[in-house]
Amino acid sequence: MSECTREFFLLNDQLLPVRLFDGRFKPPANYVYEVFRATRGVALFLEDHLGRFFRTADLSGMVIGISDSMLKSGIKKVIGNNGPDDGNLKISLYTDKDGQQLFIYYTPHFYPTSEEFRTGVNTGLLFAERNNPNAKVMDTRLREEADLMKKEQVVYEVLLVDHDGFITEGSRSNVFFIKDNSLITPPAGMVLEGITRKQIIQLAAENEIPLKEEKVHHQNLNNFDGLFISGTSRRVLPVRRVNELEFPVTDPLITKLQQLFEQKVNDYLQKS
Known part of the structure; x- marks a missing residue:
């Protein structure tokens, strides 16, 4: 099962089709991430999730040149281009030979029945x-x-x-x-x-x-x-x-x- 679902994902500031995700997403064994739920096109408790994301980056010793407003803009773009159905979104951040890589995308979810x-x-x-x-x-x-x-x-x-x-x-x-x-x-x-x-x-x-x-x-x-x-x-x-x-x-x-x-x-x- 692919890590990424729906139609589009965001890599840094570029919106890309999901078919390109597996070729671009090459994280190390340990990387910073955050998962939150979107309902009716709204990211639930987003302020709390982004706060934890930045705290995690700080605890991990990672210096990131990303602002709160940049993340919110990226999240809005991903939700807006994939439809308002309920789902989980994920922010993944790591550094490789090409520099810092920020991914925002819908990820498979398994809600209780x-x-x-x-x-x-x-x-x-x-x-x-x-x-x-x-x-x-x-x-x-x-x-x-x-x-x-x-x-x-x-x-x-x-x-x-x-x-x-x-x-x-x-x-x-x-x-x-x-x-x-x-x-x-x-x-x-x-x-x-x-x-x-x-x-x-x-x-x-x-x-x-x-x-x-x-x-x-x-x-x-x-x-x-x-x-x-x-x-x-x-x-x-x-x-x-x-x-x-x-x-x-x-x-x-x-x-x-x-x-x-x-x-x-x-x-x-x-x-x-």
Whole structure:
């Protein structure tokens, strides 16, 4: 499957047909990237995504001559030339022998089905961790290891476990645990701070939902009433099983957060 979909992509400041993408996109094993969702022609929570993109570049020691307005202009051009259907866009940035290469393009997405939102998904535990969890840098080795485990164990997502046995995040998501009508999520320093994670934390504060950032050891999973994963594609997605441990997916807190998040998306679309 190609990394790039639809009809056109942007390379630096040039709009090109998708058929040329594979011949131009030659990134190293680790490169800076950002993924966000477009709905009805609007890039959702774009300011937050671009903020994280620039922070990642800074954490990676990359000096980039690209401004916020340049990125927004490029994103608008890609969306405008590919149609307003829902989809995920990706910004990829790396340096090769020809200099800095900036790509903006639609990338394949796999949104949960309505059934998965209703009945939850199965997950597994992968004992691995990111080298720099706060930076959104593609780690090809870890991505391949996670994707292989998903395929072999037939699970929707894998939760990463660090060398001390604490759950940090999903391979492409953040994780929230539920205990006594309260939320617990791993501390920001341990994870890539997802934009959806940020929105959920804000929603919890606005709606007086107790939330703590605490480490959760994988051996203590059975102490929780439930859990869900969050992300650009997943939004608020209940987890039905972690390895062989089953969890209920009907916790009213999950349903409430799903509704609150959808309302937040609608509010954003109306203001854009």
